[in-house]
Amino acid sequence: EVPLVESGGGLVHPGGSLRLSCAASGFTFSTAWMSWVRQAPGKGLEWVGRIKSRNDGETTDYGAPVKGRFTISRDDSKNTVYLQMSSLKSEDTALYYCNTEDLRNWGRGTLVIVSS
């Protein structure tokens, strides 16, 4: 059973925006720190960012390539974490995975293609 299901990917023009969602199950979501990791086609893994739990302030951290353009948020009532992406660039084209902080739990990812 895959406890994380990403959705919301698709084709978007450069400069556009997109919001990804990740629905979690099978663990206590409200206390989990959640991360996003991406993988460009044929490339390696890149950590995008994370959000801490509400008890830990719900603070966020981001990798340099996305800082100021991407925002991670969460809705504990829906067991869902979001990745709001704006000012998208072609180099943001990737398969986006959400995960728990320890990167033990991988879904199938959702593909984002930034192209004109």
Add this chain to the structure above:
Amino acid sequence: DIQMTQSPSSLSASVGDRVTITCRASHNINRRLNWFQQKSGRAPKLLIYAASSLQSGVSSRFSGSGSGTDFTLSISSLQPEDFATYYCQQSDTVPWTFGLGTKVDIK
């Protein structure tokens, strides 16, 4: 950011071979080093965490060692299902960073 340097970038090996992959961090990361396996078209899978702890369900032919800046992933006797790409990742300091990967293929 902490840079993770993996070597080799690729290797060819035969079933039954012992394989070793190394990962070097640009700063001391204590033992906060994880190893992942990724097969073509699949999501990564955590193999080893905290440098040497075997993730539940992972074969004991995988082992990890090291601390500080130098780490090793070993596969004691390569099996057909082990042909994949392997990544190291540091979880000491955000942003988490990954090595570029080591592709293990069939000789």
